[in-house]
Amino acid sequence: MTRAEGKRLRAGVAFTSLWIVGLAVFTAYPVAASLFYSFCDYSILKAPVWCGLENYRQLAQDELFWKSLRNTLFYAGLSVPLGTAVALGLAVLLNCEVGGRSLFRLLFFMPSIVPVVASAMLWLWIFNGKYGLMNGFLDLFLSPFGLHGPAWLADPSWSKPALVIMSLWGTGNAVVIYLAGLQNVPAELYEAAEIDGASAWRRFIHVTLPAIAPVVAFNAIMALIGAMQLFAQAYIMSEAANGNGNASDGNPARSTLFYTIYLFSTAFQDLRMGYASAMAYVLFLITAALTWMAAQFSRGRYEDSP
Amino acid sequence: MTRVHKGSRRVAMGLLLLFSAAFVLPFVWLLSTSLKPIEQTLSLPLTFIPWAYTADLGGKRVEVTLDFQVTQPGAVVRFLAGEDAGKLGFLGARQLASGSVPATVVHPVAAGSWHVTQRLDRALGEEGPAPLWDVLPRDRIDSRIRPRWDNYPRALAALGGDSASDRDRVGFWTFLGNSLAVAILGVLGTVISNAIVAYGFARLKWRGRDAFFALTLATMMVPFPALMVPLYGVFKALGLIGTLLPLWLPTWFGSAFNIFLMRQFFRTIPEELSEAARIDGCSEWRIFWRIVIPLSTPVLVVAALFHFIFAWNDFLGPLLYLTRKDTYTLALALAGYQSQNGGVQWHYLMAASAVTILPVIILFLFAQKTFIRGIATTGTKG
Numbered sequence: 221m222t223r224a225e226g227k228r229l230r231a232g233v234a235f236t237s238l239w240i241v242g243l244a245v246f247t248a249y250p251v252a253a254s255l256f257y258s259f260c261d262y263s264i265l266k267a268p269v270w271c272g273l274e275n276y277r278q279l280a281q282d283e284l285f286w287k288s289l290r291n292t293l294f295y296a297g298l299s300v301p302l303g304t305a306v307a308l309g310l311a312v313l314l315n316c317e318v319g320g321r322s323l324f325r326l327l328f329f330m331p332s333i334v335p336v337v338a339s340a341m342l343w344l345w346i347f348n349g350k351y352g353l354m355n356g357f358l359d360l361f362l363s364p365f366g367l368h369g370p371a372w373l374a375d376p377s378w379s380k381p382a383l384v385i386m387s388l389w390g391t392g393n394a395v396v397i398y399l400a401g402l403q404n405v406p407a408e409l410y411e412a413a414e415i416d417g418a419s420a421w422r423r424f425i426h427v428t429l430p431a432i433a434p435v436v437a438f439n440a441i442m443a444l445i446g447a448m449q450l451f452a453q454a455y456i457m458s459e460a461a462n463g464n465g466n467a468s469d470g471n472p473a474r475s476t477l478f479y480t481i482y483l484f485s486t487a488f489q490d491l492r493m494g495y496a497s498a499m500a501y502v503l504f505l506i507t508a509a510l511t512w513m514a515a516q517f518s519r520g521r522y523e524d525s526p
Numbered sequence: 527m528t529r530v531h532k533g534s535r536r537v538a539m540g541l542l543l544l545f546s547a548a549f550v551l552p553f554v555w556l557l558s559t560s561l562k563p564i565e566q567t568l569s570l571p572l573t574f575i576p577w578a579y580t581a582d583l584g585g586k587r588v589e590v591t592l593d594f595q596v597t598q599p600g601a602v603v604r605f606l607a608g609e610d611a612g613k614l615g616f617l618g619a620r621q622l623a624s625g626s627v628p629a630t631v632v633h634p635v636a637a638g639s640w641h642v643t644q645r646l647d648r649a650l651g652e653e654g655p656a657p658l659w660d661v662l663p664r665d666r667i668d669s670r671i672r673p674r675w676d677n678y679p680r681a682l683a684a685l686g687g688d689s690a691s692d693r694d695r696v697g698f699w700t701f702l703g704n705s706l707a708v709a710i711l712g713v714l715g716t717v718i719s720n721a722i723v724a725y726g727f728a729r730l731k732w733r734g735r736d737a738f739f740a741l742t743l744a745t746m747m748v749p750f751p752a753l754m755v756p757l758y759g760v761f762k763a764l765g766l767i768g769t770l771l772p773l774w775l776p777t778w779f780g781s782a783f784n785i786f787l788m789r790q791f792f793r794t795i796p797e798e799l800s801e802a803a804r805i806d807g808c809s810e811w812r813i814f815w816r817i818v819i820p821l822s823t824p825v826l827v828v829a830a831l832f833h834f835i836f837a838w839n840d841f842l843g844p845l846l847y848l849t850r851k852d853t854y855t856l857a858l859a860l861a862g863y864q865s866q867n868g869g870v871q872w873h874y875l876m877a878a879s880a881v882t883i884l885p886v887i888i889l890f891l892f893a894q895k896t897f898i899r900g901i902a903t904t905g906t907k908g
Contacts, residue, residue: 235726242779250756316538335839338879356572400902452841500752511747
């Protein structure tokens with residue numbers, strides 16, 4: 221290494237030194253420690269004791285673990301495709317030459333910055349079986365047939381769909397991203413398609429979709445990663461909607477026991493931190509696989525293009 | 527922008543109006559509930575308007591609550607015998623005609639009239655004279671729109687659990703202060719640390735830089751829940767559990783997403799500016815501080831806004847690290863509202879929620895353009 225190289229290295233390390241510390245303490249160490257704990261019997265009160273693959277073996281047989289994974293996949297499997305469809309649909313509508321576009325965009329975006337605790341409280345009230353807005357609206361159509369809306373968060377078969385509906389309210393973020401993506405589609409492509417006599421629908425399928433597919437795929441996978449970590453809404457709403465009991469029970473009937481909720485309660489209520497770390501690692505691997513897919517779709521989004 | 531026919535543009539407009547109504551309605555419901563008296567939050571059919579009803583009861587004009595509608599004609603009577611002797615009551619027409627209950631008619635009541643009770647703004651369990659009531663036809667009851675703004679101070683007072691436990695005098699202002707402290711210290715940390723680090727990645731060439739940057743990006747995929755247990759251990763070892771520090775201290779040591787965001791921006795600043803300064807003998811620190819930072823306000827503002835919103839909205843972090851009530855953030859205090867005050871005070875709960883939402887909405891409205899641009903660029907190109 222020449223002297224100049226050494227000097228440059230010192231400068232580089234000096235500027236990134238905060239991050240070197242941060243990476244080591246707040247990411248690298250936890251990632252390593254988590255892996256170690258996952259092979260240990262560990263409550264934070266006593267030193268960890270090595271137990272090999274025992275935690276993972278138990279995990280495979282833990283019905284609650286599988287339940288939480290199924291619940292999470294159910295939620296993610298509904299909320300992500302629906303959210304993507306709604307956001308893309310709204311972005312396409314906004315991309316037509318309509319008036320008041322920035323006002324619409326503002327209205328769609330606003331819910332996505334509402335604090336999750338506040339939106340959980342609001343939707344708890346909206347989903348109130350008796351006096352809630354949702355059933356008040358549904359009953360306009362249902363009551364002529366003598367029907368009534370479900371109890372939503374207090375009903376095991378409707379609690380997850382309720383959370384999905386709530387998640388749709390927060391898709392405004394994706395609307396903004398997709399709209400920006402749509403506006404980057406070169407106008408010549410549309411003109412060429414129009415000259416060729418392509419209908420609006422065919423233009424959407426053959427011009428718009430291929431052009432923004434990478435953005436949509438990337439964003440959908442990011443949403444999937446987020447959905448796998450669903451916590452706050454479910455934690456707050458399941459307790460409040462079902463009265464007594466523990467926020468991390470996943471009431472009603474464990475229908476809202478999501479992965480992160482089970483992880484949290486295993487670690488911080490049962491103090492089974494080794495077992496929780498094994499769960500954390502499984503989540504980590506799932507997320508890593510999804511991220512790898514996202515990276516494939518993003519077509520070198522993070523690569524250098526000088 | 528897609529060019530479309532006039533007809534389809536109208537359809538698009540119609541759909542947009544429909545969807546925006548669906549997006550806005552929850553906010554309207556939030557505000558409307560927060561301005562109602564409690565009995566109007568628990569009555570059917572649903573209404574968005576907070577009403578005030580007044581009627582003449584016992585010769586006085588008083589505010590009343592609409593309790594229920596009587597389905598059959600009858601009369602308000604004064605009982606002559608039995609344990610209710612001397613008291614007022616309601617008898618249906620058939621019961622009245624049969625004469626099985628000895629009573630004198632005070633005034634007859636038509637079917638569809640409303641049973642109303644004087645609205646007393648008394649605390650639960652407070653003693654006082656029994657409220658007046660009557661059964662009146664709808665046209666003898668006045669309705670006016672009257673938002674109950676005093677729900678707001680009451681809701682905020684209840685947020686700390688305003689019961690007799692005055693020994694821990696924590697309340698809304700404590701929570702607000704905590705939230706602001708976490709958000710502001712976090713914003714400062716985010717902007718300062720990430721700008722310095724991103725400069726190292728964007729404007730300096732050094733051995734190992736690109737590999738280190740790739741590693742940095744890789745850390746973005748580590749989900750926070752997977753780190754919870756060891757992070758808790760780190761802060762426990764540092765003796766920081768129960769303080770606000772775990773919520774903002776890490777921001778002073780960089781974060782992969784913000785490093786990436788700022789690096790991309792810094793790279794768009796012409797290298798010639800730095801070269802010229804270097805030839806003039808400027809140190810890298812001076813170049814960073816005097817040239818790159820002044821040209822980078824847009825990205826710094828985006829990072830600051832994003833972090834403010836994140837910190838203000840965060841629930842899992844405070845839930846994990848905060849143990850004592852006097853350290854609670856507003857979000858955490860709001861989450862505990864129902865278990866503390868019971869489940870039916872929807873008007874107060876919505877008022878407290880509205881107050882929690884207000885700062886981010888105001889911030890957003892002021893910095894709308896920056897926000898939208900920030901979201902759009904981080905989401906699509908980078």
